[in-house]
Amino acid sequence: MKKHFILLLIIITALAGCRKSTYEGYTVSDFSLNTYINITVYSENDVREADDSLLLCHDYENLFSRTITDSQISVLNHTKLLSSPSLPVSDIINKSLYYCELTDGALDITIEPLTSLWNITSGSNIVPDEQCVDDALSGVDYHNVIVDDAGNISLLNNAGIDLGAVAKGYIADKIKEQLIKDNVASAIINLGGNILCIGSRPDGSDYTIGIKRPFDSSGSVMLTLKISDMSVVTSGTYERYFTKDDTIYHHIIDPATGYPADSGLISATIISRDSFTGDCLSTACMVMGLERAISLIDSLDDVYGIFIDNDYNVHYTDGAKNFLK
Ligand code: AMP
Ligand code: MG
Secondary structure (H helix, E strand, O other), rough: OOHHHHHHHHHHHHHHHOOOOOOOOEEEEEEEEEEEEEEOOOOHHHHHHHHHHEEEEEEHHHHHHOOOOOOOOHHHHHEEOOOOOOOHHHHHHHHHHHHHHHHOOOOOEHHHHHHHOOOOOOOOOOOOOOOHHHHOOOOOOOEEEEEOOOOOOEEEEOOOOOOOHHHHHHHHHHHHHHHOOOOOOEEEEEEEEEEEOOOOOOOOOOOEEEOOOOOOOOOOOOEEEEOOOEEEEEEEHEEEEEEEOOOOOOOEEEEOOEEOOOEEEEEEEEEEOOOOHHHHHHHHHHHHHHHHHHHHHHOOOEEEEEEEEEOEEEEOOHHHHHEOO
8 A cells, every 4th residue: 555655656746747837937128237138937926036036136236336336346446445345245256266267367357457448338449558558457467356364355456356257147146046946947047148047948848049140230140059957158259349440349358468359269158057157267268269268168067168269160168069959
């Protein structure tokens, strides 16, 4: 009798596991983090959960932004000292410093003096003179970020913090955490192309995610991926740039030179479990170039890269082709 009961329990549990949700999903859209964001939640309480996700996103933006004047990062940049930072600020800075080190400074969160100088999206399209670039470059070194034993953060040598390369990934992970706490089993978080999935689509199929054809104004897709429960983050020269005298000046700056990275790559996509990893590494790979990027990504567990070079050739790290649709 007991055996039959256990068998029945196993069958019921298995059937429940196979049950497909019929939720249609609810999407919130906004312009936040200096980009377009869309969060789609498939659940019973989708409206509340999607709205809460947006609120969380705004809360983090108010801490991390370097352009919101009273954000903690702005205070740090102006006074060079942040006493008792909030938990998320110390967390994102400590985690980012790990990736600055791992990428040998290709990712450098003290890039702010250079991003402010270049101000790529201002519309002024001015190439700063060499002396100004050198001056701004002198403070750029993640070793200038000092976190003391009490957790206070200070900046040496006039350094400034720009979390533009890492914040979207960090925030996407936090939104995912909150949704999972709310028992959401299916959602897709898209923070300006920084994509993070919870589970698979409600019908059990993978999410379909396109990698854009660089510089194509029609927004066509060059590759299509199938993804469940993972993150896909793309960095590209084509995302923010201006052209002057036939030269493209884009928003990913090489901390070694102070000029837009000229590594031979125009797009770097990282597939990873969490989105923070993908955000840090996709920006770093754009600076590192194909060879260094492939060898770094291949050395990491469960992280995959897809790179597009200047001639639109596509390159894959080990295992990355498995995600092609
Ligand atoms: P992403 O779109 O994630 O590749 O981030 C690009 C943004 O990160 C730029 O718009 C800058 O704000 C900032 N950034 C540019 N170059 C670097 C770099 N080498 N390291 C860290 N942040 C950077
Ligand atoms: Mg990034």
